[in-house]
Amino acid sequence: MRTSYIKSMFLLTISLLIACSEEDAPNLRISVEADKTEVKVGEPVTFSIWHNAMALSIYTGDDGHDYKTSAYFLLQGLADTDLQNNNYRPIDPEIVPYNCDFANTQTGATTIKDNLSEVINAGSGDNLIGSEAEVEYDESIQQNVLKITSVHPEWWYQALRLNTHAKLGTNKKLNLRMRFDKDILEDVSSGAPRPEITTFQVVIRLGGIGVGETDVIFRDETVWDIYWNPNIAYTDYSVDLSSVIDAWQGATGKTMATLSYIQILFTPSNNAGYLGDYYIASASYGDIDYIPFATGQSLNINDNSGIAKYQYTYTQPGTYQVVVIGTNTSMKNYSDSGYKDNVGNKINASEYNYNTQQSTIDITVHP
Numbered sequence: 001m002r003t004s005y006i007k008s009m010f011l012l013t014i015s016l017l018i019a020c021s022e023e024d025a026p027n028l029r030i031s032v033e034a035d036k037t038e039v040k041v042g043e044p045v046t047f048s049i050w051h052n053a054m055a056l057s058i059y060t061g062d063d064g065h066d067y068k069t070s071a072y073f074l075l076q077g078l079a080d081t082d083l084q085n086n087n088y089r090p091i092d093p094e095i096v097p098y099n100c101d102f103a104n105t106q107t108g109a110t111t112i113k114d115n116l117s118e119v120i121n122a123g124s125g126d127n128l129i130g131s132e133a134e135v136e137y138d139e140s141i142q143q144n145v146l147k148i149t150s151v152h153p154e155w156w157y158q159a160l161r162l163n164t165h166a167k168l169g170t171n172k173k174l175n176l177r178m179r180f181d182k183d184i185l186e187d188v189s190s191g192a193p194r195p196e197i198t199t200f201q202v203v204i205r206l207g208g209i210g211v212g213e214t215d216v217i218f219r220d221e222t223v224w225d226i227y228w229n230p231n232i233a234y235t236d237y238s239v240d241l242s243s244v245i246d247a248w249q250g251a252t253g254k255t256m257a258t259l260s261y262i263q264i265l266f267t268p269s270n271n272a273g274y275l276g277d278y279y280i281a282s283a284s285y286g287d288i289d290y291i292p293f294a295t296g297q298s299l300n301i302n303d304n305s306g307i308a309k310y311q312y313t314y315t316q317p318g319t320y321q322v323v324v325i326g327t328n329t330s331m332k333n334y335s336d337s338g339y340k341d342n343v344g345n346k347i348n349a350s351e352y353n354y355n356t357q358q359s360t361i362d363i364t365v366h367p
Contacts, residue, residue: 061320
């Protein structure tokens with residue numbers, strides 16, 4: 001009788017353990033070490049990971065492999081609606097959009113705040129703010145704006161320069177928000193109205209820096225197909241500068257890395273140009289850029305040694321946090337009546353329990 005009781009209790013215990021192991025992910029242990037924590041660029045470092053994980057991955061911490069910019073780190077805990085309605089990809093810190101709001105410059109100033117913009121003589125480089133241009137208050141939008149008086153557009157000298165100093169990104173859109181005192185063009189020689197011509201030519205030239213270089217290069221080469229019409233209400237005048245950048249690159253034989261400045265001329269079309277005052281409220285170029293999520297390296301687990309090794313070589317100096325992630329997974333947790341009715345259903349991650357742990361180590365890389 002006692003023997004039967006002991007057998008019954010043993011079988012019950014085993015059944016409970018099996019049930020637990022099916023529903024819960026196994027406990028996990030993980031630890032990472034390196035054969036050296038200080039290396040030189042190009043010198044390999046070998047990582048040893050002690051573990052009992054079903055899956056292992058390693059983030060080496062350098063560009064493109066930083067755990068804190070990985071999808072695993074940035075998206076954990078977010079609901080499906082969050083993922084569908086928001087972009088959580090990391091932002092490229094080197095791509096900084098250009099924005100010049102003339103409301104931030106005081107009335108009567110002869111320079112724009114932070115030197116974000118200038119009005120210059122394209123030939124001599126002389127500053128025209130204070131003579132042919134000025135910052136004044138526009139009652140219609142209740143803010144300061146940059147007013148420019150166009151007198152001789154046929155001379156091709158009065159240039160608006162936007163000091164962008166922007167690393168090239170995906171978005172190359174230029175936008176000027178401005179208005180004109182009148183919506184008609186005039187003959188630049190006689191001043192007679194030219195209602196049959198509704199657009200003036202916009203000539204945009206660039207100063208930029210080539211890849212791997214430091215000198216700013218300005219080129220006259222541009223495109224000749226940009227035309228705008230004057231509107232008396234504030235309007236967003238936009239243009240994609242991709243073709244203008246291509247013209248700069250074709251003239252210099254270089255690939256542009258940084259757009260240093262944009263120089264804009266309003267010129268006549270068939271001897272008809274805009275004569276009079278126009279007002280610029282703001283200027284902008286580009287937008288933020290996103291970079292891909294950082295990735296880790298999946299490690300093979302093909303034996304029962306409990307030790308995984310990984311060798312890596314860094315190409316840039318710095319201090320990097322290495323993160324190793326181990327994961328154990330439970331058996332599938334069937335709902336309702338279990339395996340019989342649910343075996344054919346699609347597999348969902350929510351039907352499994354996970355146990356995840358990580359271990360870190362810092363590696364310093366010297367030049």
